[in-house]
Amino acid sequence: MAELKQKGVNPGLAVVIVGDDSASRVYVNNKKKACEYCGIYSEEYALPASTTESELLELVEKLNTKADIHGILVQLPLPKHINEETIINAIRPEKDVDAFHPVNVGKIMIGNFDFLPCTPAGVMELLDDAGIDLCGKHCVVIGRSNIVGKPQAMLLLHKNATVTICHSKTANLKEVARTADILVVAVGRAKMVDEEYIKDGAVVIDVGMDRDENGKLCGDVDFDSACKKASYITPVPGGVGPMTIATLMKNAVTAAIRQSEN
Numbered sequence: 001m002a003e004l005k006q007k008g009v010n011p012g013l014a015v016v017i018v019g020d021d022s023a024s025r026v027y028v029n030n031k032k033k034a035c036e037y038c039g040i041y042s043e044e045y046a047l048p049a050s051t052t053e054s055e056l057l058e059l060v061e062k063l064n065t066k067a068d069i070h071g072i073l074v075q076l077p078l079p080k081h082i083n084e085e086t087i088i089n090a091i092r093p094e095k096d097v098d099a100f101h102p103v104n105v106g107k108i109m110i111g112n113f114d115f116l117p118c119t120p121a122g123v124m125e126l127l128d129d130a131g132i133d134l135c136g137k138h139c140v141v142i143g144r145s146n147i148v149g150k151p152q153a154m155l156l157l158h159k160n161a162t163v164t165i166c167h168s169k170t171a172n173l174k175e176v177a178r179t180a181d182i183l184v185v186a187v188g189r190a191k192m193v194d195e196e197y198i199k200d201g202a203v204v205i206d207v208g209m210d211r212d213e214n215g216k217l218c219g220d221v222d223f224d225s226a227c228k229k230a231s232y233i234t235p236v237p238g239g240v241g242p243m244t245i246a247t248l249m250k251n252a253v254t255a256a257i258r259q260s261e262n
């Protein structure tokens with residue numbers, strides 16, 4: 001960062017939010033706060049829900065060529081009338097700090113990537129920091145989204161884990177989950193996973209960000225129940241979420257370094 005600033009380059013991140021989804025608003029505010037904390041220049045583009053796909057494309061095009069912006073993040077989900085794939089595909093891969101563009105997704109698959117996807121990379125950092133060796137371990141990922149489940153499986157595979165991806169159509173989900181040494185849960189259903197899904201001593205990573213019956217923030221894992229079995233477990237809030245943002249900050253700096261080299 002200091003070297004970049006010596007070169008007169010200040011990493012710049014544009015955060016685009018369309019509509020008034022309350023969870024997205026919280027995420028975007030947290031991303032902006034993190035930029036301030038890290039000394040990353042940020043611009044927010046808050047557009048109304050009525051924004052058309054072509055208006056959003058126009059903004060992405062403008063940001064693609066804006067010299068002081070090195071990273072572009074379009075907060076998902078987008079309103080239904082906007083095709084998310086069309087928007088993601090329009091972001092220049094060098095500025096795609098989410099690593100959602102097909103070029104970056106392909107690079108992750110191959111194992112030779114510029115950007116790591118924020119949430120899965122944050123999970124890997126947590127596992128590494130706790131000294132958990134993944135080589136030969138059985139990792140079960142519940143959830144197959146493009147944002148978390150699929151890239152998470154790939155990153156675990158790169159660390160020589162044996163990986164099973166489960167989803168809503170998986171037969172005998174509890175039994176499969178109970179074979180996991182490391183269980184990553186990213187389904188978006190409050191407290192769905194309890195002790196019955198967990199092998200004694202397993203590591204449990206909760207990627208969920210849900211509301212319980214009282215409207216209180218909680219994860220996909222029933223924490224109190226899971227604690228009876230897990231050797232390590234991440235809480236919600238305060239577990240994976242902050243790691244997602246930390247990876248985003250890293251990606252914004254990486255993007256600035258790469259673009260300043262060209």
Ligand code: GUN
Pocket residue numbers: 073074075076077098118119147244
């Ligand atoms: N919505 C939920 N998670 C994410 C994320 O990591 N990036 C973006 N752009 N949108 C999201």
